[in-house]
Every structure is written in C-alpha cells, then in structure tokens.
Amino acid sequence: xxxxxDQIPSDLKKAGLKATLPRIRILNILEHSAQRHVTAEDVYRxxxxxxxxxxxxxxxxxxxxxxxxxxxxxxxxxGDRSVFEINQGGHHDHLVCVECGKVxxxxxxxxxxxxxxxxxxxxxxxxxxxxxxxRA
Amino acid sequence: xxxxxDQIPSDLKKAGLKATLPRIRILNILEHSAQRHVTAEDVYRxxxxxxxxxxxxxxxxxxxxxxxxxxxxxxxxxGDRSVFEINQGGHHDHLVCVECGKVxxxxxxxxxxxxxxxxxxxxxxxxxxxxxxxRA
DNA sequence: CTAATTGCAAAAGCTTTGCAGCGCA
DNA sequence: TGCGCTGCAAAGCTTTTGCAATTAG
Numbered sequence: 001x002x003x004x005x006d007q008i009p010s011d012l013k014k015a016g017l018k019a020t021l022p023r024i025r026i027l028n029i030l031e032h033s034a035q036r037h038v039t040a041e042d043v044y045r046x047x048x049x050x051x052x053x054x055x056x057x058x059x060x061x062x063x064x065x066x067x068x069x070x071x072x073x074x075x076x077x078x079g080d081r082s083v084f085e086i087n088q089g090g091h092h093d094h095l096v097c098v099e100c101g102k103v104x105x106x107x108x109x110x111x112x113x114x115x116x117x118x119x120x121x122x123x124x125x126x127x128x129x130x131x132x133x134x135r136a
Numbered sequence: 137x138x139x140x141x142d143q144i145p146s147d148l149k150k151a152g153l154k155a156t157l158p159r160i161r162i163l164n165i166l167e168h169s170a171q172r173h174v175t176a177e178d179v180y181r182x183x184x185x186x187x188x189x190x191x192x193x194x195x196x197x198x199x200x201x202x203x204x205x206x207x208x209x210x211x212x213x214x215g216d217r218s219v220f221e222i223n224q225g226g227h228h229d230h231l232v233c234v235e236c237g238k239v240x241x242x243x244x245x246x247x248x249x250x251x252x253x254x255x256x257x258x259x260x261x262x263x264x265x266x267x268x269x270x271r272a
Numbered sequence: 273c274t275a276a277t278t279g280c281a282a283a284a285g286c287t288t289t290g291c292a293g294c295g296c297a
Numbered sequence: 298t299g300c301g302c303t304g305c306a307a308a309g310c311t312t313t314t315g316c317a318a319t320t321a322g
Contacts, residue, residue: 018300021295021296021303022302023302055304055305057288057304057305058302058303058304061302064287074215076214080286080312082215082286093251095255104258110247114247118240119269123271124271125270125271128267130267131251131266132263132265135259135261153276154277154321189278191280193279196311196312197278198277216310217310
C-alpha cells in the first residue's frame, strides 16, 4: 500500500520507467480503485471522466509495462479481456464466477504452500491463481 | 474415457445434440488428441489434415456447445486464446507457465477439498482451476 | 419433411503497432 | 537537447454472427 502520492514517481523510477503524467495517473487509479480488479477500459474510463487526455493505447502500453515491472498482475479470468490488479506482495487465490464474472479473493496458507511445492518441483514460482466456479 | 467410437453418437444425443459428422469428428479428436489441451485452431488443423470439410466457425460453435453440455472444459490460460480439454470427470488442477504456455496437471486432494469448501461458502461449485507460474 | 446444423464471409471485440509530435530528465 | 513516451488511427487476432444451403431424425 502506498498512501503518499508523492512516492509514486519514485516507484516508477525504481521500475525503470520515466515518471510521466499518464503513468502517475494510472498507478494512482490502480492504488485507489474501488474494485481491486480493473480492465484497461475501466482505467481509461476513469481517466477520461477525470478530464485527462489519455489514449486507450497508452493505457494498454502502461499496464503492460507495469506488469513487466512487477507493479501489477494481469489476469485472464474471463478470456475475452484482461483484468489488472495492483501487486501488493501478499499472495492470494481468486475465485471467479464463470457466469457473472464476479471475483472473490481468499487466502489459504495450506493451499498456497502445497501449490508452491508443486511449482518448485517444476523449478518455477507462482504468479497468480484462479479457480473458476459456477452455480451449476 | 471412451474406447468405442460407435458410442460417440449416443454421447452426443445424450447431450441433446444431433450426431452430425463435424461433431463426431471433433469429439473424436478431443478424445484421442496427443495433447490434452487444444485450441480451436488445433482441432481445425487436425480436421483439415484429415481431409475433412469443416469450417473454423463450426469448430468454435461445436466446442461451445460441448462446453455447455459439459463434455469439455474451456480454459483461458493464455488469455489470447482458449484451450479445450475433454471432461473425464476427475477433477484436477492446472499449472500454466506464463512464459512458454506449457501446461502441467496435478491432483491434490487437500487443495481440492479446501477449494471446494470456499466455493461452497459462496453457494457454487468448481469448474476448473489454474495456477500461473514462471521462472522468475 | 422440418428444424437443426454447417460454411463462408463479414463483423465484432480486445489488444497491439506504426509514426509523427510532445515531454521528461 | 535527446531519447523516451504519447495519441491517433490502423492493423492484428481470436471468436462470433448472418444467411443460404445442407443434413439428420
């Protein structure tokens, strides 16, 4: 969590990115968005509503850069669009309803530990998890 | 598992689908594909190579119908395309490498049971699971 | 025979890319 | 000032849809 807006520029620099206005605005939105998981379109809409002059392509580019820098995590829950979530370190699992798209989060140390071991056996580390569920 | 090709038509009928040639061929491919997880394009390619006259749109339509009928499970591992897997009942988890796209499967009763409980609390049931991992 | 199904081509989305101009360091 | 970044528009992809022709039951 980052409550100090003035620290955003240095966060960006640490990530090797110039502290440009679009990037600062977008990171700020990601940190304070009401919903934890947002689409590129969501971010774009917020920017436009705030009167910012930003193109959708820039939003996509910035989000991709943030992902590569480890600032955000990209999920493909629905398949037809990506959602982005700010990376605050704490690992957690996602439950996604395939009917309504709703996302629940939960954290289960036992599951996490067992998943970690399986990944380790493959010589890798976990990025994110998602369990699809439905009413059926 | 279904080793008898002649049973495919009845499987389709049970699912409320006419036993048309494209559907029979596609279900057959899903049952015998070398790789468990295939894209619509993969299926289409196999059909064409086998000399079948089938359109890609039909493959997508049939796979979607199969999904709704519970015959296959659709995953959105990569985000840029869906992969389909025949539903043989046994639940299992997926580990997907976000770098190379490789899919590993594993089954952990403890994880499964705990996931099931979380889903139950939300009044739903699990469809599929996916853990994204990478070398990082 | 009749309704369901298919193929083709076109459309629809989401996301990426090319390029000229602008802005941060 | 220089290189990186942005905006716009166009392209690229996967997936869906409209419609006339075909096929299963």
